[in-house]
Structures are given as C-alpha cells and as structure tokens.
Amino acid sequence: MARAGQGLGDQGRISAFLDAQSAEAGAARNTLLAYGRDLKDFADWLAARGLTLLTVPREGIEDYLSFCDAQGLSRATRARRLSSIRQIMRFALEEDWREDDPAGRISGPGRMQRLPKVLDRAEVQAMFDALPRLGRNDTERARNLALIELIYATGMRVSELVALPVGACRGDPALLLIRGKGGKERMVPLSNPARAALTAWLHLRDNAPEDSALGRLVAGKGARWLFPAASREGHMTRQAMNGFLGQLALAAGIDPARVSPHVLRHAFATHLLEGGADLRAIQTLLGHADLGTTEIYTHVLDSRMRDLVLKHHPLARGRRNGKEP
Numbered sequence: 001m002a003r004a005g006q007g008l009g010d011q012g013r014i015s016a017f018l019d020a021q022s023a024e025a026g027a028a029r030n031t032l033l034a035y036g037r038d039l040k041d042f043a044d045w046l047a048a049r050g051l052t053l054l055t056v057p058r059e060g061i062e063d064y065l066s067f068c069d070a071q072g073l074s075r076a077t078r079a080r081r082l083s084s085i086r087q088i089m090r091f092a093l094e095e096d097w098r099e100d101d102p103a104g105r106i107s108g109p110g111r112m113q114r115l116p117k118v119l120d121r122a123e124v125q126a127m128f129d130a131l132p133r134l135g136r137n138d139t140e141r142a143r144n145l146a147l148i149e150l151i152y153a154t155g156m157r158v159s160e161l162v163a164l165p166v167g168a169c170r171g172d173p174a175l176l177l178i179r180g181k182g183g184k185e186r187m188v189p190l191s192n193p194a195r196a197a198l199t200a201w202l203h204l205r206d207n208a209p210e211d212s213a214l215g216r217l218v219a220g221k222g223a224r225w226l227f228p229a230a231s232r233e234g235h236m237t238r239q240a241m242n243g244f245l246g247q248l249a250l251a252a253g254i255d256p257a258r259v260s261p262h263v264l265r266h267a268f269a270t271h272l273l274e275g276g277a278d279l280r281a282i283q284t285l286l287g288h289a290d291l292g293t294t295e296i297y298t299h300v301l302d303s304r305m306r307d308l309v310l311k312h313h314p315l316a317r318g319r320r321n322g323k324e325p
Contacts, residue, residue: 010043010053013097017088038084053092058102061085065109079108094159099182119267123254124152130251134244139204139214143227144244146194146201151261153194154178155268155286158261162236164226172199180287188285202226269294 008016017039018032045064046056061082068078082103089103119127131148135141151161160178168177172195175187190198205228208214214228222228225235241261249259269282283294 010046011040013053013092014039014043014088016095017091020091021087034080035084035087038081039088042081042085053088054097056102058106061103061106065106069109075109082106082108093181096181099184118270119254119258119263121271123252124264124267124271126252126254127248127259130248130253133251134247139208142197142201142204144248146197147227147241147244148248148264149191149194149197151264152268153191154188155265156188157181157265157287158238158241161261162227162238162241163233165224166202166205166226167224169198169202169226178287184287186284186287 014036018036021035022032042064043053045067046052046060049060051060064085065078065082068081073081086103086106089098089101092098093101128148131145132141135144147161150156150164151158154176156178157180160180164176173190174195175189178186178188180186205214205218205226208218210216210219217228217230217234220228221234223234225233227236228234229236229240231237231240238261245259245261245264246256249256265286269286272282272285273279279294280291283291286294288294
C-alpha cells in the first residue's frame with residue numbers, strides 16, 4: 001500500500017505541511033512565508049538532481065547546505081533553512097511519508113546539535129503526584145492515569161497511544177503490540193503500575209452507564225478504541241493529549257513549554273539509559289529504524305552528567321568559564 005504523500009508532488013507536500021503548521025501549531029503568517037520560501041528553494045534544488053522530499057538522504061541535505069554556503073548565504077539564513085527542512089522532515093515522519101528523519105542529526109552552521117528536551121525523574125514523579133488534582137470525576141482521573149502510565153512506561157509516540165485499539169489491551173497483558181510508523185509492529189512490555197492503571201481504566205470504560213458521555217462514546221465510533229472521544233476518528237486526538245499535558249505540567253509546577261508527549265518519550269529513553277539499558281533494546285522499544293536516531297540519548301546523558309559534575313564537584317566551581325580556582 002502506497003504511503004500517504006507519495007501521490008503529491010513536493011509543492012503539494014509543502015502546502016500540506018504549511019496547512020498543518022497554521023492549523024495545529026498556530027504558526028504566524030511571517031513564519032509560514034519564511035517556511036514556504038525556504039522549502040521551495042530546497043525543493044527546486046532537489047528536483048534539479050532527481051530527488052524529492054521523500055527520497056533525499058542525509059547526505060543530500062548536507063550537500064544543499066554546502067551549496068547555500070557557496071552561494072554566500074549568511075549563517076543565520078543557512079540555520080533558518082536547516083530549521084525549515086528539519087520541520088518538514090519531522091512532519092513527513094509523523095505523517096508516515098517517510099520512515100526516517102534524515103535531517104534530525106545534522107548540526108546547524110556553527111552550532112552544536114540541539115539535544116532533545118528531557119524531564120528528570122523528579123519532574124516526572126511530580127507529574128504523577130499532580131494527577132489526582134486533575135479530572136472532574138473518578139473516570140476522568142482513571143483515564144488520565146492510564147494515559148501517563150502507558151506513555152512513560154512504553155515510550156510510545158502520541159499517535160500510537162491515542163489510537164490504541166481496545167482489543168489489544170484486554171486480558172491484563174504483560175506486553176502490548178504497537179503498530180508504528182509505516183505499519184511496522186513491535187512489542188513493548190508494561191510495568192506493573194501501567195498494567196494496574198490500564199485494568200482500572202478498562203473496568204470503568206466497559207461499565208460506563210449507557211446514558212453517560214463515555215457510555216455513548218463506547219456505544220458509537222469509540223467502541224474500538226482504548227481512549228474513545230468525540231472526534232472524527234472516534235478516539236482521543238493528539239491535540240487533546242497535548243492540552244492535557246499542559247494542564248498537568250502546570251499542576252506539577254513545571255513550565256508547560258517543557259512538556260509534550262515527545263518529551264515524555266525522550267524521558268522514557270533517557271531514564272532507561274541512565275538505568276543501564278542496552279542502546280539496541282531502547283531502539284527496539286522506541287521503534288527506531290536507525291540506531292543512529294537512538295544514539296542521541298547518549299549525548300543527552302553525557303550532557304546531564306557533565307552538568308552534574310560542574311554543579312556539584314568541589315574543584316569544578318572555580319573552573320567554570322575557563323577560570324582556575
């Protein structure tokens with residue numbers, strides 16, 4: 001089955017990306033215009049070399065940036081163009097147009113590679129502690145707990161979480177079968193707290209009164225989904241999950257800008273690595289096609305360890321900023 005987006009030309013893909021940025025991310029008009037100019041230039045360069053946004057490899061993006069440098073474009077302009085390319089490649093990955101992100105590990109001109117945002121364990125615990133304060137009733141609180149336990153216990157993408165079929169979650173499973181990008185399937189283990197939260201939510205979901213909002217959802221389009229909702233698809237949307245996490249972050253005393261489903265996915269991977277997990281095992285759990293994508297978490301760990309030493313080592317304080325004690 002052809003992947004979505006293959007029937008579009010690059011200009012159509014750029015238009016779809018800009019529409020999504022406008023509708024979902026609320027991008028300003030000037031930002032959209034800048035994206036459009038940058039991506040048109042990139043697409044024209046690709047077309048001249050027989051490539052498209054769906055086929056360009058990492059080396060092709062690096063060649064384009066070298067071309068921009070040779071054209072005399074400023075560092076700021078080249079950094080902005082790389083940012084535009086990263087955004088559309090991430091969008092292509094999320095929409096299953098591609099199975100990889102060739103721009104994800106390319107460093108900007110004169111800049112270090114940006115590391116993923118990660119919450120530490122205390123911050124994640126603060127979010128769990130804040131959960132009882134959200135939700136209008138026991139049913140909503142049970143759903144909220146299941147959402148957070150599942151995403152942090154498995155590292156699922158938000159699109160995988162909200163679209164979990166309820167049939168895959170019955171019988172107190174020790175493992176969940178996840179259908180990821182490109183239809184690829186993987187098994188992820190569930191922690192005991194995640195299994196308990198899942199069981200509690202299923203009981204309330206399945207026994208919701210027929211005249212309740214949840215009961216009507218379960219009887220309608222939401223019947224097949226673990227997290228039914230009044231959406232076009234019948235399940236909870238990514239936007240709703242993002243909004244819920246923003247509320248949870250505020251309740252936990254964390255800046256909502258630092259919290260998203262993908263940040264919790266990063267936290268899952270980083271905390272596993274801190275605990276001694278094998279990098280290839282983490283790759284499998286995350287559903288990464290390329291180990292290089294997973295290796296970014298070793299850089300996150302290195303950065304956090306370096307900050308820890310600089311903050312707490314007695315001889316490090318006088319050496320900050322190149323100063324000797």
